[in-house]
Amino acid sequence: MKVMISWQLGIMQTCDNFATMPFRLEQLAQVVAYTPFLSGNKVRLVLSNLYGEADLYFDEIYLSKEEKFHVKHQVTYLKQKQVVIRRGHKLQTDPLTLKVQAGEKLYVWMKASRKQTYADVASTYATDLINASYGQKFDYCPSLRVNEYQRKSWFSLEGILVWTKHKPKVVEFAGDSLMEMGFVSQALGKLFLEEYPQQVTYLNTAVSGSRLLYDCPTDSLLLATYGQSLLKRKPKPNSVALSICFCGGNDLLLPAYSSQASKQVVTPAELVAGFRELLTSWPNPVVSSTILPAKKIQAQSEATRLAVNQELSSWSQIFDGAKLLVDGQGKLKPTYQLGDGLHINQAGGNLLAQQLLAFLKTNSLL
Incomplete structure (x- = not known):
């Protein structure tokens, strides 16, 4: 029987819209490390x-299996080494013909010699599955850092496709910073690599x-980077097998920081x-979490959060993530957050991922 080979998503993190706060750089050299979830030969x-x-x-x-690019492969577009987007x-x-293995890191080095403005921006705090670093000199290979307290950003690169015989389920990690920072998605992704090799991406x-x-809101340049509502960011039909979402917290927090949002x-x-x-x-199918607590939240918004969570906790598609991470006062435990009372750390992400995987198995979602 002939094996059907096709292009599949190896790993991807989409770029955010930073048109209101673009990065204007004289030159650019960036390195992005990816850990693909699939094996293949292109x-x-x-x-x-x-x-x-x-x-x-x-x-x-360039693409390489080595962080320092001692052996590297030129990436082209329309057979040209200069790539124009x-x-x-x-x-x-x-x-690009290159044998890759699921779980084996690949490194991308992108260089631009001209002054340009970059508005397609991606970021992570977790560094095991995706990591990035950039500098403003063309002939430079940035070193990658491992520090969960530092944001690592990169530009105009979303991911890697793999030419493979495997037909994996695409799991989407959606929502707000609790997912974008990578602590939950990385921990769950690593469990997928171990328990569902070549089956999930x-x-x-x-x-x-x-x-x-x-x-x-559009009354602040920073707030304008927060994008469309999650309800408007539906995947295309048949593109995703499962979406896992963390959301709702910013609906409660932003009215205190924006005059526009204060009317919402x-x-x-x-x-x-x-x-x-x-x-x-x-x-x-979609799985979402109860809304995690936040240190700087107004009393009315906290009452709303608790009322919403009480309702959501009985729903079959809701995972009670908030219950796992709170202390006796209903706040995030120090062990599981970055110190701001709002964002979880890798320990918090690991705990959520372990329980999420059990939830997915119990509900036959993988």
Whole structure:
């Protein structure tokens, strides 16, 4: 029987829209490390310039299995070594023949000699599955850092496709910073690599600051990077097998930080209705969590959070993540957060991932 080989998503994290706060760099050299979830004998990169105001030019792009690129392979597009990403577009580079193994790191080195503005931005705090570093000198190979307290950002690169015989399920990690930072998705992804090799692959579409119900406020340059509401960011039909979401917290927090958002205070009924729409209207199964606590939250918003969680905790598609991480006062335990009372650390991500995997197995979602 002939084995069907096709391009599959090896690992991907989509870029956010930083058009209001773009990075203007004289030159760029960036290194991004990926851990693909699939084995195969060819790869392609997915590049993005959806949000920039001009075409982007990369003089050289290399791929290697070594962080220092002692042995490297040139990546081309339309058989040209200079890769141009047209404004408002994504592209897939030419196939590169290279044997890759699931769980084996690949390193991408992208170099641009001209002054450019980058508005397609991705970020992580966790560093085991994806890591990145950049500098503003063309002839430079940045070193990767491992520090869960530091944000690592990169530009216009979304992930790796693998030419493979495997037909994996695409698991999407969606929502807000609790997913984008990578601590939950990384921990669960590593469990997938161990327990479901070649069967599951990784897509992170989360946007820090995003809300479930409303698009980002536009009365601040930073807040305008928070993107569309999660309800508007549905996957395309048949593109995702399962979506795992953390959301709802910013619906409660942002009204205190934005005059525009202050007119969008949500009631428990509205937020519950939003979760119901999330779980029923997407083209694929969705699992979401109860809303995690936040240190700097107004009393009314905290009352809303508790009321919403009480309702959600009885739903079959809801995982009670908040219950796992709180102390006797209902706050995030210091052991599981970065010190701001809002964002979880890798220990918190590990605990959530272990319980999430058990939840997925119990509900036959993998």
